[in-house]
Amino acid sequence: MPTLLQRMMERRLKLLHRSKTVKGFTLIELLIYIGLLSLFLTAATTSTWDIILGSVKSAVQQEVQENLRYAAHRLQFEIRNANSINASSDFDVNFASDPSAILSLSAPSPNNPTEFRIVDNVLQVKRGGGGWGALTSNAVEVTNLIFTDLSDSASENAKFIITIRYENPGGRSQWEKEETFEGAAQLR
Secondary structure, three states, X not given: OOOXXXXXXXXXXXXXXXXXXXXXXXHHHHHHHHHHHHHHHHHHHHHHHHHHHHHHHHHXXXXXXXXXXXXXXXXXXXXXXXXXXXXXXXXXXXXXXXXOOOEEEEOOOOOOOEEEEEEOOEEEEEEOOOOOEEOOOOOEEEEEEEEEEOOOOOOOEEEEEEEEEEOOOOOOHHHOOEEEEEEEEEOO
16 A cells, blocks of 8 residues: 555656646647648639639620620611611721721611711711710720621611620730621611
């Protein structure tokens, strides 16, 4: 049976042993923790960039599609509502590369004449005695607009091909978008 002195010595040794035990992480545990944290942060950063770039790409596509849809609708509307195509109109010419090219339509008063042109890659319309107004935004450029006269002895028809591209000054691939629309309309 241990004596009182021996028991006291054992307690003292246990206390000493406990106080020298270091509480914390080993080097291996710390390296594993840092590795897992790095993986998580890399995945989170990559996902965030994918979301941001996807949002930018979506906005670019929407801008091009909205401008193309509006320009095509307006061209068809004005051609359908015109009385005739004026002889001064330019056909089979790319309006984007020839700033002097104009499509002139004889329209009901007070919109006579209704004219279309491209200046600085922006599609413009002028109705009657009013000034030129932009049909496309400055965020896009009209790179192609060709009118073709499809008229015959029975009716006057005009076909058009329009191409709109996103203005991409930075040259970034996610900001590249171009769409073409081909339409035709019969004058009333």
